[in-house]
Amino acid sequence: MSEKKQGIATEVFWLRIIFMLFFVVAYQIAELLLGLSVLLQVVFIAVTGDKNLFLQQTGASLSRYAYQVYRYLTYNREEKPFPFTAWPEGESPDADPYQPTDQD
Secondary structure: OHHHHHHHHOHHHHHHHHHHHHHHHHHHHHHHHHHHHHHHHHHHHHHHOOOOHHHHHHHHHHHHHHHHHHHHHOOOOOOOOOOOOOOOOOOOOOOOOOOOOOOO
16 A cells, blocks of 8 residues: 555656646647537538538547547556647548558
8 A cells, every 4th residue: 555655645646647637628628629620511511512621630630639638648658748749640531540551
């Protein structure tokens, strides 16, 4: 039991908690922007009959960012997401994430 108390007593633990609170707020903002992107894409398709490439790319990068935040919050990633690293790029609009790519 003393090992757990040592973990809680460390500066690293409390610093991580502060960053986690920051990223919970960042995730909520990303979720709001993603919802707005979805709504705008639906309106754009209804009006023009075609998808908006910018909104597709925005949605892809926002969803990747949300994934990185969740991995950090669940202790599956030690590296902090944006703004401590570069903003993640989304895949190409019609890429199938379940198919292997030839990237080495």
